[in-house]
Amino acid sequence: MKKNVVLLYSYGLKNGGDMAITLGAIDLLKNMDVNLKVYSLFDKSHPQYQQSNNFLKNIHPDIEIIESPFTLNREGNMSQKIKTYFNGIRIISGLKKVQLEIDIKKSDFVFFNGGNLFRASSVTDYLRLSALMYPLRLAQKHNVPYYILPQSAAKIDWIGKLLMGSPINSANKIWVRENISFDYLNKLFPKANIDKNIDLAFNIKENSGHIKDEYNFTKKKCVAITLRNQTIGDLEELEENKNKKILYVFKKVINNLIEKNHHILLVVQTKKDLKISERLLKEFKSDVQLIEEYNPFKLLNIYNKCELIIGMRLHSIILAISAGIPAIGFFDKSWGFKNPGIMEKFEMEYYFIENDHHEIIKTMDRILNIDNLDHKKKILKIITQEKENIVAQLSNE
Numbered sequence: 001m002k003k004n005v006v007l008l009y010s011y012g013l014k015n016g017g018d019m020a021i022t023l024g025a026i027d028l029l030k031n032m033d034v035n036l037k038v039y040s041l042f043d044k045s046h047p048q049y050q051q052s053n054n055f056l057k058n059i060h061p062d063i064e065i066i067e068s069p070f071t072l073n074r075e076g077n078m079s080q081k082i083k084t085y086f087n088g089i090r091i092i093s094g095l096k097k098v099q100l101e102i103d104i105k106k107s108d109f110v111f112f113n114g115g116n117l118f119r120a121s122s123v124t125d126y127l128r129l130s131a132l133m134y135p136l137r138l139a140q141k142h143n144v145p146y147y148i149l150p151q152s153a154a155k156i157d158w159i160g161k162l163l164m165g166s167p168i169n170s171a172n173k174i175w176v177r178e179n180i181s182f183d184y185l186n187k188l189f190p191k192a193n194i195d196k197n198i199d200l201a202f203n204i205k206e207n208s209g210h211i212k213d214e215y216n217f218t219k220k221k222c223v224a225i226t227l228r229n230q231t232i233g234d235l236e237e238l239e240e241n242k243n244k245k246i247l248y249v250f251k252k253v254i255n256n257l258i259e260k261n262h263h264i265l266l267v268v269q270t271k272k273d274l275k276i277s278e279r280l281l282k283e284f285k286s287d288v289q290l291i292e293e294y295n296p297f298k299l300l301n302i303y304n305k306c307e308l309i310i311g312m313r314l315h316s317i318i319l320a321i322s323a324g325i326p327a328i329g330f331f332d333k334s335w336g337f338k339n340p341g342i343m344e345k346f347e348m349e350y351y352f353i354e355n356d357h358h359e360i361i362k363t364m365d366r367i368l369n370i371d372n373l374d375h376k377k378k379i380l381k382i383i384t385q386e387k388e389n390i391v392a393q394l395s396n397e
Contacts, residue, residue, distance in 0.1 A: 003108040005034040008135045009041035010065060010113070012048035013055055013294050015234075016269035017201065017315025018115070020296040022052075024200030025113050025149055026060055031391055036063045037103055039135075043067045055295075069098040070131045085127070092134050101138050110139045110146035114177070114200040116338060118153035118185060119232065120160020129163050136167040147394075148174040150197050153181040154232055154336030161188060168192045175390065178341025195393070198386040199342065201318045204296060220263040220287075221307045223368075224320065225250060227266070228312035229276045232335050242332065243276060245353050246312075249330070251283050252357040253310065253364065260368075264288040265306065269299055269316055308367055310360070314339055321346055322383060324376035326367050328360060346379050 007025060011018035029036055038056070042049040044067045053065050069091055071084040090096040104110055112135070120129055139146040148171050156164065168174065168189050175197040176182045182196050229238045229246060237243070254264050266281055266288055268274050274292060281290050293299055296319065303309055303320035310328045311317040317327040329350030331339040343350040349363045 003032070003034045004106060005029060005032070005036050006103055006107045006110045006135075007036060007038045008110065008112050009068060010038045010052060010056060011041055011115075012052045014048060014271040016294040016296055016299050017313060017318070019052070019055070019294065020201035020204060020299075020315050020319060021114050021199070022056070023059070023296055024203035025111070026056070026063065027205045028149075028200065028203045028390065028394075029111060030060070032394055034109075037107070038063055038065045039100065039103075040065055040068050043069070043071050045071065066099070066103070069100050070134075088127075088131050092130055100135060101142075104135060104138045104144055105142045107144055110135065110144055112136060112146065112148045114149040114151055114175075116154065116233070116336065117148070117151050118164070118176075118181070119155060119336060120163060121155045121157045124233075124235065126159060126163060129160065133163065133167045136171070140167065140170050145172045146170075147172055150175040150177045150200055151181070152177050152336060152338030152341065153184050154338075156188060165189065173393070177338060178345050180337035180341035180344075184337060197390045198345075198383060199315075199318050201296070201315055202322050202383050203387060204300075204322075220261055221368075222263045222265050222305055223257055223364075224265045224267050224303055224306045224309040224311075224316070225254070226269060226309070226311045226313040226316035227273050227276050227280065228270070228332075230272050234270070234272050238332060242353055246276065246330075247280055247283075249353075249357040249360065250280055250310075253360055254280075254284065254288060256361050256364075258284075258287045262287075262307075262368075265302065266290045267299070267302060267316060268292040269294055270313060273313065308364065310364065314342065317348075318342070321348070321379055324380055326372050326375065328363055328367070330360065346382065347375070 007029060010022045013019050040049055049067060056065060070088050091098055117132060119125055136146055169191045174192055174194045176185060176194060177199050182194060185194055227246060229243050231238060257264055264287060266277050268277050277290060281288060291302060299319050300323055303325050304323040306325055308326050309316060309320040310330060312330050317329060320327050327348050329339055329343045331350060332353050340350060351360055
């Protein structure tokens with residue numbers, strides 16, 4: 001008889017990387033041949049609920065998607081935010097009963113979706129964690145085995161450690177995406193059952209039946225670039241001096257590529273990156289094309305046509321290297337361990353905003369002027385092995 005599984009949470013389409021994680025989680029769990037019930041990160045009042053629901057149901061018509069009991073819209077006015085917090089307090093305290101508890105109680109397993117959950121160093125983080133950890137506490141309460149799919153970590157202070165301690169230590173298994181987070185979390189939570197695996201986006205199955213190849217590029221060799229000027233969690237923009245440095249570095253990099261007869265694809269796969277991408281686009285009259293795309297399958301097609309990606313968005317890099325495309329990372333140090341950790345796992349070069357553009361250009365020239373076939377084979381071998389490992393582990397549960 002099929003097991004009943006609850007997945008928490010499915011993410012939205014405003015961020016192509018978040019949707020890639022969700023698709024990878026669903027594909028992974030469907031390998032187990034289960035009855036899958038998916039809780040959305042959003043309630044029905046949020047515009048992303050219906051949009052992401054329709055997208056997922058088009059690809060996976062057999063899954064059930066349910067609205068979140070919480071209202072997690074961070075973009076509302078103060079009155080809406082107060083109402084959101086009050087509703088959350090009522091749910092977490094048990095004053096308001098929700099369908100989620102009934103579904104968890106009836107399930108055989110609960111899975112928490114992958115991403116960047118493990119961070120806690122501000123009041124905003126504590127409030128977010130209280131809501132996100134609530135389903136895991138319900139699983140503990142009803143003795144339902146639960147698993148946390150591949151995560152990364154950032155700074156966790158003593159309050160965060162207290163909030164996260166019980167749900168993490170009681171999880172049947174926790175996977176993390178890279179070595180830096182693995183070492184950090186093992187030191188903080190030595191009793192937890194923590195293992196390593198790759199980002200869920202690598203588990204996306206080809207779904208060519210659901211997409212059309214809409215992008216026809218110039219015959220020139222293409223290099224993709226993704227920008228990001230948001231703090232961790234995309235809560236607000238980075239300081240203007242960092243914005244200026246990002247624009248300065250990429251202006252130098254793009255001019256160098258244009259001189260060498262490359263066509264630049266400035267890809268926006270997260271809505272909040274559109275503004276800074278348009279600022280950069282204005283600096284060029286030709287040979288730079290802005291593409292706004294949030295569908296992970298279409299993004300895979302775009303990156304697959306490129307010689308290289310220089311990415312500030314981690315999942316632009318993940319989608320590219322899953323297609324065997326070499327990558328260079330360009331990050332802010334405040335974004336946590338996930339970026340350098342994943343780049344090191346796949347032996348890819350990365351730099352921080354503080355670095356000089358000459359270093360990036362030097363690495364870029366080297367990658368574009370050598371045969372990367374052996375490295376591509378090595379990357380694809382790692383991906384295949386890791387996918388087989390997590391499927392085998394889940395099959396034994």
